[in-house]
Amino acid sequence: MKLSNVLKSRPGLNTAIGVAFAVVAGLLLLGYVSQLFGGERGGPLLDIPVATHDIGIGNIIDGSMMTTRKIASEYLVPGTVRERDGIEGSRALRFIGKGEPFTSSSVSGGDGPGTLASRIPPSMRAYSLRLSPLAGSSGDIRPGDHVDVLATVGGDPPSTATILTNRLILSVSSMAPDGEVDASRGNASAITLLVSPDEAERLARAEFEGEISISLCPLAGVDQ
Numbered sequence: 001m002k003l004s005n006v007l008k009s010r011p012g013l014n015t016a017i018g019v020a021f022a023v024v025a026g027l028l029l030l031g032y033v034s035q036l037f038g039g040e041r042g043g044p045l046l047d048i049p050v051a052t053h054d055i056g057i058g059n060i061i062d063g064s065m066m067t068t069r070k071i072a073s074e075y076l077v078p079g080t081v082r083e084r085d086g087i088e089g090s091r092a093l094r095f096i097g098k099g100e101p102f103t104s105s106s107v108s109g110g111d112g113p114g115t116l117a118s119r120i121p122p123s124m125r126a127y128s129l130r131l132s133p134l135a136g137s138s139g140d141i142r143p144g145d146h147v148d149v150l151a152t153v154g155g156d157p158p159s160t161a162t163i164l165t166n167r168l169i170l171s172v173s174s175m176a177p178d179g180e181v182d183a184s185r186g187n188a189s190a191i192t193l194l195v196s197p198d199e200a201e202r203l204a205r206a207e208f209e210g211e212i213s214i215s216l217c218p219l220a221g222v223d224q
Contacts, residue, residue: 042072048101049084055096058146058168061087061107071101079104091144093168093194094121108144108170120194126170127200128192129212141191145169146217149193149203153210163206166217168194 047068055065066084081087081102090107100106105121120126129149141147149164171192191214195203206212 043074044072045070046073046076046082048076048080048082049087050099050101051096053098055092057092057094058144059092060144061090061092061102063088066102069099069101077101077103081107091168093170108168120170123196124194125197125200126192127195127203128190129203129207129214130190131212131214141169141172141214141216143169143171147191147193147214148217149206150213150215151206151210152213158210163202164193164195164199167199170194 048071049066050069052065052067055061059065063084066087068084081104087102087107092106093108094106096102096106146166146168148162149167150160151163152158152160169191173190193203203212
């Protein structure tokens with residue numbers, strides 16, 4: 001006997017099947033709506049700032065580089081910056097890919113970053129250099145700028161070589177007359193650079209052998 005004939009001869013069965021399909025459809029819709037509006041799976045959805053396009057290391061991040069995307073709270077990586085105000089005006093400490101959320105370890109400046117250590121990528125290091133009063137552009141540098149590092153060793157005549165180029169400055173400090181560190185003063189007496197472990201060794205050797213100075217790089221040269 002065909003199914004259509006069975007359904008016609010048993011109207012109660014036809015109604016029951018219809019009700020069953022309606023219940024299943026309702027459950028599916030409820031699950032979708034629950035997930036859409038913050039159900040248990042993945043936690044509530046949050047509006048998270050993400051990059052609208054690839055951002056190179058050292059670039060200043062403005063509003064046009066950000067958009068928002070709904071991401072379940074349980075899927076957020078540690079250190080994700082949730083507010084646009086904490087990102088705008090900061091600089092990228094590393095390459096940030098299109099669609100990637102901003103984290104406290106990927107930006108410097110603004111209100112996003114936490115401690116200095118939280119802003120250092122795993123493969124990099126922060127190395128602090130003490131600068132002499134005549135150390136190149138020490139009066140004009142700011143965190144987020146890039147500098148070349150030059151080493152001068154004694155001799156007749158002395159020789160100077162550029163040992164690092166286009167390195168990002170993580171922090172700048174100055175020495176007050178009483179010997180205390182004062183980050184608000186004009187001339188930098190120490191800077192902290194983002195370098196590789198090998199470059200940190202090179203800097204330590206250069207400081208031991210001679211004198212270190214820096215030169216400020218133009219903004220146009222920060223894309224890598």
